[in-house]
Amino acid sequence: xxxxxxxxxxxxxxxxxxxxxxxxxxAGLPVPARGGAPAPxxxxxxxxxxxxxxxxxxxxxxxxxxxSLDAAPIEGVIAGVEAANAHGRCFVHTHxxxxxxxxxGPALGEALVACTRSLAELANRPTLAAIDVARAAFVDTExxxxxxxxxxxxxxxxxxxxxxxxxxxxxxxxxxPGEERAQLAAVAEWVDGCTGVVTFNGRSFDVPLLxxxxxxxxxxxxxxxxxxxxxxxxxxxxxxxxxASCALQSxxxxxxxxxxxxxxxGWLIPARYTDYxxxxxxxxxxxVFEHNQLDILSMVGLVxxxxxxxxxxxxxxxxxxxxxxxxRTYAARGEWRRVIDACGDALATGLAGAxxxxxxxxxxxxxxxxxxxxxxxxxxxxxxxxxxPRRLYPFEELAKYWEHRAPVADAARALRxxxxxxxxxxxxxxxxxxxxxxxxxxxxxxxxxxxRKAGAAA
Numbered sequence: 001x002x003x004x005x006x007x008x009x010x011x012x013x014x015x016x017x018x019x020x021x022x023x024x025x026x027a028g029l030p031v032p033a034r035g036g037a038p039a040p041x042x043x044x045x046x047x048x049x050x051x052x053x054x055x056x057x058x059x060x061x062x063x064x065x066x067x068s069l070d071a072a073p074i075e076g077v078i079a080g081v082e083a084a085n086a087h088g089r090c091f092v093h094t095h096x097x098x099x100x101x102x103x104x105g106p107a108l109g110e111a112l113v114a115c116t117r118s119l120a121e122l123a124n125r126p127t128l129a130a131i132d133v134a135r136a137a138f139v140d141t142e143x144x145x146x147x148x149x150x151x152x153x154x155x156x157x158x159x160x161x162x163x164x165x166x167x168x169x170x171x172x173x174x175x176x177p178g179e180e181r182a183q184l185a186a187v188a189e190w191v192d193g194c195t196g197v198v199t200f201n202g203r204s205f206d207v208p209l210l211x212x213x214x215x216x217x218x219x220x221x222x223x224x225x226x227x228x229x230x231x232x233x234x235x236x237x238x239x240x241x242x243x244a245s246c247a248l249q250s251x252x253x254x255x256x257x258x259x260x261x262x263x264x265x266g267w268l269i270p271a272r273y274t275d276y277x278x279x280x281x282x283x284x285x286x287x288v289f290e291h292n293q294l295d296i297l298s299m300v301g302l303v304x305x306x307x308x309x310x311x312x313x314x315x316x317x318x319x320x321x322x323x324x325x326x327x328r329t330y331a332a333r334g335e336w337r338r339v340i341d342a343c344g345d346a347l348a349t350g351l352a353g354a355x356x357x358x359x360x361x362x363x364x365x366x367x368x369x370x371x372x373x374x375x376x377x378x379x380x381x382x383x384x385x386x387x388x389p390r391r392l393y394p395f396e397e398l399a400k401y402w403e404h405r406a407p408v409a410d411a412a413r414a415l416r417x418x419x420x421x422x423x424x425x426x427x428x429x430x431x432x433x434x435x436x437x438x439x440x441x442x443x444x445x446x447x448x449x450x451x452r453k454a455g456a457a458a
Contacts, residue, residue, distance in 0.1 A: 071281035074175060078282070078289055083172075085189070088182035091175055095293055096168040104256025104301030108167045111300045114307035122234040122310045122329060131196035131227050133303065134162050138169075138198045139223070140295040141206045142269050142288055153177060154209055155273050157187050158292040160300070161194065169296050171289055176277065181217050184210075188222040196227035200248050200299055203230040231302050237329055238309055241355070242321035248298055256301045264291050313342065320351035320359075327362050339366035340375075357383070357390055364397070377401060384417070392430045392439070395421035399446060403453070411453035418446045 074080075080093035099109030111133050120128035138160035145152040153174070160169040170190055174183040191197075199206050207228060211221045236246045243254055252258040264272070264287040272284045308316040309326065317323055323346035330338040343363035351359055364379035380401070383394035395417045402414035422443040424430045432439035 071279055072283050073280065074173065074282040074285065076282070077286050078173075080171075080173075083182075083186050085182055085185045087185045088179055090179045090183040090186055091173040092186060093171045093173065093289060094168065095171075096163075096166045097297075099162060099165050099167055103297050104252070104258055104305070106301070106304045108297070108300050109162070109165075111303040111307075112162060114303050115311045116307070118307045118311035119229060119234065119303065121333065122237060122306060123229065124233075124237075124329075124332070125229075127226055128196075128229050131198075131229055133196075133198075135194055136196040136198050136229075137161055137191045137194040137223065138296045138299045139202060139206060139210075140199065140292055140299070141209065142273070142292050143209060144270050144273055146267065146270065150212075152209060153180060154206075154213060156288065156292055157183065157210070158296050159187060159190055160296040161190075167297075167300060169293050171292060173289075180213065181219075184214055184217060184219060188219070191222045194222075195224065196229065197223040198229045198231065198299055198303065200295065200302075201230065201232045203228060203233075229303075231299055231306065234306050235302065238306065238322060238325050241325045242319050248295060251302060252298050255305055256298060258298070258301075260294060262287065263294070264288055266291070314345070317345075318349075320346040320349035321355060323349065324351065324355055324359050324362075327359065331362055331366065336366040336369045339363070340370075340372075354390075361391065361393065364394075368397070373401065373405060384420075389424055389430060392421060392424065392432050395424070396443075399450070403450060411450050415447065415450040415454050418443055418450055422447060 074091050075082075078091075078093050080091050082089050083092045097103075097108060099112070100107050102108075114133055116131045116133065117129040119131070120126050140158045141154040142156040142158075143152055143154050156171055156173050158169055158171045160167055162168075172183045172186050172190075174180050197207070207221070207223060207225065210223075214221045232246065235251055239251070239255065240246050243250055249260060249263075252260065269288050269291070272288055276282055276285055305316070309322070310329075313323070313326055317326065323342050327339050327342035327346060330336075330342055339362055343359045343366070346359045347356060347363075360379050360383060364376045364383075367373075367376040367379070377398070380394040380397045383391060384398060389395075399414045399417040399421065402410045402417065421430075422440065425432060425436060425439050425443065428436075434442075
């Protein structure tokens, strides 16, 4: 055995290590107590050295550990079952209500007789007329993030369906990310046989997120996107003129007459699931399940209200702003007789200001389309007489009418309206949508032509 001693350490290296808080050898280490037990301060870092992460747990770690000792698992908080399939297990909660039970005014089952053709027209998507509400899946998700993207999971997928005289909501919950494949398989099994999907803002969020998660697991999204009714868009088309917000809970208050109490705000939901993953305590998730369930029930109520508003507005609408929104929808579809009726009903409610002006505009344009010139001219004349003038179109339309459409053409009368229109634009009193320069050029051409005609007539 060699007795040669190891070489002495490099002094420069020793100095550099000392500056980093590292010392060589056993000098300075605490002396073990008798029996091999460490000295009382053995767990403490020596002065001038850094403590390792495991030396003292952080306050957050200690809090999570203490919370886990009193954690309530999801099975002890929400009534449900553990569903098993070829891909694993997940937790499923079921909530059912009788289809005759009122929700937001009409019974839930009223949605079954809703005219989906009306919904398709209001959504401006004709293919949606093929949706059968009795075989539709009402879908809402709660996720680990509100912006979507990679790494965002739908930890809770709620799906409601009409089954045997009931509206049944099943909520598929993944207790940890490892259950996602089983959760998605369970959702697909529940919606098997559905021919359409109904969501609220689902075209922008819920369905694309679910599609990405199914694709991640090399599975097919079980919803037919061509029969996807996103209620947000028809709701905005009908109610945004009257309501400051068309968020779901705003529609619940103002359209369904429902006010939630004790509801968890949507922006807090991802954090609640994160806390559950950290502590295992499911009690803060109980309001999340309730929130998800109420979102789905409100979708059913909105289907009925939207279908009635478009299909039988006289019985469903009471606000002039809603009638005007409906008139705009009819105009976009070229349903001119319905435009006239809707604008008349809007004005009959006492609509005032800019909304009343717009109703008069749509009414007069629909009358022009139908060749009802007396009605159209009466509106234009009344609008042209308003002081100060608010719109350019009545002057231009009257100039066109007296030049081309009147039973007896009157170029001089048409000229007066055209010149008045030009004066208003030139003075900056009216700002045409097509731009000041374009409007002035158009009016100059019209005025020159009318002066020639008026001169010839004289």
